[in-house]
Amino acid sequence: MFFRNHIEDLIDYSLIRYKSYYCGDNLKLYGKYSTEDVMMVLNWSSRELPLNIGGYYEKDDECAIFVTYEKNDNRSESTRYPDAFIDRKYFKWMSRSKKDLSSNELQSFLNCKDNNVNFHLFIQKSKKDDDYYYIGKVTPEDPQQTTIPGKNGIDLSIVQFKLKLDNLIDEDLYNYFITTIYEDVE
Template identity: 35%
Template sequence: DGMRGGTVYPGSTDGMHGGTVYPGDTVYLGGADGTGVGAVYPGEDLAAALQNETFRRYALDSTLYCIRQYRQDFRKEDYVGGFVRYRKYSRKDCFRVLNWEEQPLAQNVGGYMFHPDDENCPIFVNYHKEEDISETTKYEDGFLDTSTLAYMSKSKRKLTSPDVIKFREASERGIRLPLFIKKENAEGDDFYYMGDVTPIPEGFTQTTMGEQNNVSVVKMIFKIDRPVERSMYEYITRDNL
């Protein structure tokens, strides 16, 4: 009914200790009078389990640890619409936090993908690309400074392409543009959340790429909502070779 959680915890058939694992209504949200207003309090199963000293001690220890970690790691100014600045996220994490109903296929995402309703468009940057990749995928993405990013559209795009227009008009259309960057593929599949970006429309220019410079592409300029911290900026931009 949305008012309580049916979590799973270890216990015997009487819910006290040891034995099998089974589901129980353990936590109620709302007041004890059933109005749905007030504090969080234990349901019958959890209340019974808490009568056991060992269970209560472990539950308290786990709870206090979680509170400590939260206070240690969480800074309100680094929390932006579900993401924590400079925390790592997989592509699946990103789409889940952004409330996409379906996970898109990675090969369809590429460097970016607009939400079906244009609510958001996460941007993914692999900063140091391998030398042996196709010439038409050697996008010249990179920081211009700690507050500005140059980012290339997908290939075969022009200033009049629908996705480029969406990027250029993102602020007016209310499209959120969260930016995720990883230093290189050797780091793995996860990206650092760098913040949200907004377009600088006058910085959009059409150019070409490829071995014969015959593939159209648009170079776009974005402003990052907060300057990237120097240590992170230097880590991302520094070439290990």
């Protein structure tokens, strides 16, 4: 009986630990994933090209949001979104440019309380990184119609959200993202 109790405790502990890391979707919290890995784990067709994802992609009640935290000056102005952590619980995130509150592709974000879409946030520090960290599930909140600079000084419409993280981001990972690394860019 003594041995059995220890085994049951070990199993219970293992299940709790598994649930704390795997968010119920076979995605390990703070694990590193390529866009291809995410597509596979979420059971998306291999015919989808990672290059066509363009920041976020939704299919079958799953939405993966991919963010490059540090944008270099070589990117066009219309893709240098000011995405950033507000704190360890909230992340400021922008939709694609030329979108507004009536855009069809944003309706699942805008009506997230009424649908069953799971939103997953993946962040890489810079384009030099091949993979993204899985930050966890998020809930889009507080949509704001705004603009960002576009080509030739023409403002482009965009929608800004606060993404509420289901789990506080690990403090070390949070500090890694918010600390700017200055490097010579050729």
